[in-house]
Amino acid sequence: MLREPERAAIDRLWQRKLSQDAAGLPKSERHRNLEPASAAFLCALALGVGAKRMLEIGGSSGISTIALASAAREVNGTLISIEIDAARQTESRETLRRLNLERFVDYVCGDAIEVLPSVAQMDLVLLDCEKEDYIGFFDMLNVSRGGFVIADNIISHSLNDYVAHVRKTPMVESITFNIGKGLEVTRFP
Ligand SMILES: C[S@@+](CC[C@H](N)C(=O)[O-])C[C@H]1O[C@@H](n2cnc3c(N)ncnc32)[C@H](O)[C@@H]1O
Numbered sequence: 001m002l003r004e005p006e007r008a009a010i011d012r013l014w015q016r017k018l019s020q021d022a023a024g025l026p027k028s029e030r031h032r033n034l035e036p037a038s039a040a041f042l043c044a045l046a047l048g049v050g051a052k053r054m055l056e057i058g059g060s061s062g063i064s065t066i067a068l069a070s071a072a073r074e075v076n077g078t079l080i081s082i083e084i085d086a087a088r089q090t091e092s093r094e095t096l097r098r099l100n101l102e103r104f105v106d107y108v109c110g111d112a113i114e115v116l117p118s119v120a121q122m123d124l125v126l127l128d129c130e131k132e133d134y135i136g137f138f139d140m141l142n143v144s145r146g147g148f149v150i151a152d153n154i155i156s157h158s159l160n161d162y163v164a165h166v167r168k169t170p171m172v173e174s175i176t177f178n179i180g181k182g183l184e185v186t187r188f189p
Contacts, residue, residue, distance in 0.1 A: 002043050006066050009095055010036050013063050031061050031088070034128060034152060035180030039067035042126065042150060045185070046071035049148065051124035052078070057112045057137055058129035059083040062092030065105060068126065069096060072104040080106045080122075082115050084129075116140040127151040134162045143188045155182025 002010070013033050020030045034042075046054060046068055052075050059065045059081035068079045083089040086109050096102040108115050112129060113136070121142045127134050127149065134151055143149060151162060154176050163184055167174050171189035176182055 001047065002040060002067065002070050005099055006070050006101075007036075009099060010039055010063050010066055013061055013095075033060060033063040034067075036063070038152060038180035038183055039063050041177070041179050041183065043067040043071045045148065045150070046124050047074055049124070049146070050075055051148070052076070053120070053122045053144070054079040054124045054126075055082070055119060055122045055141075056080070056126040056128060057082050057116075057133075058127070059092055059107075060085070060088045060128075062095050064126055064128055065092050065096060066099065066101065068124075069099075069101040069104045073101065077104065078106055079104055080108060080119060082108045082110065082112045084109070084111050112137055113140075121147075123147045125149045128153075131157050131159055131162075134159065135165050138162070138166060145188065147188045149184075149186045149188075151184045151186075153181045154184045157181075159184070 014036050017031050017033045054068050056064050056068060065081050072079050089107055089109050093107055096105055121144050123144050124147060125141055127137060131153060166186045172186050174186040176184050
């Protein structure tokens with residue numbers, strides 16, 4: 001589970017995001033972090049299914065990275081964190097280093113479209129990048145039997161095309177959770 005210093009770090013990042021929103025900063029200057037409730041859910045799900053090989057697309061400054069790395073610690077697993085913005089990733093790395101979680105994270109700075117072809121099979125994947133890329137990235141994933149793909153912003157951005165797309169995949173089970181901005185949780189057969 002998330003430990004107190006991890007919850008505090010998530011809260012600090014979240015409070016900054018809220019003040020940036022309130023200040024009306026342009027999108028490029030705002031940190032679009034995952035909601036703390038979604039982070040707690042992600043951590044619990046990863047722990048519950050014992051996911052050892054995890055991937056996130058869109059790590060930003062690190063709320064989801066803290067959640068998944070914290071779960072990875074319990075099973076000696078690994079999280080690959082892909083982020084295109086080097087400054088955000090540097091901040092995340094520093095935060096995770098202070099939390100003693102950096103050793104569970106393999107940071108990759110780059111565009112996921114170029115990185116994904118070389119990513120091995122995963123037990124749990126978080127999609128939290130630009131919404132128009134979700135379907136293309138979903139189709140590029142190699143997910144293990146019983147593995148999960150979780151996508152954020154499903155309700156906030158009405159990502160009905162994504163939901164319809166994943167639910168067409170043979171044998172998957174998929175459900176939208178009304179947590180944070182809406183999480184689509186898709187389990188592979
Ligand atoms: C919503 S934020 C992610 C929030 C993060 N998961 C967290 O918990 O704080 C989306 C991030 O995706 C990154 N991104 C967008 N397109 C990307 C791509 N093609 N490859 C890698 N990262 C990408 C953006 O730079 C941005 O930092």
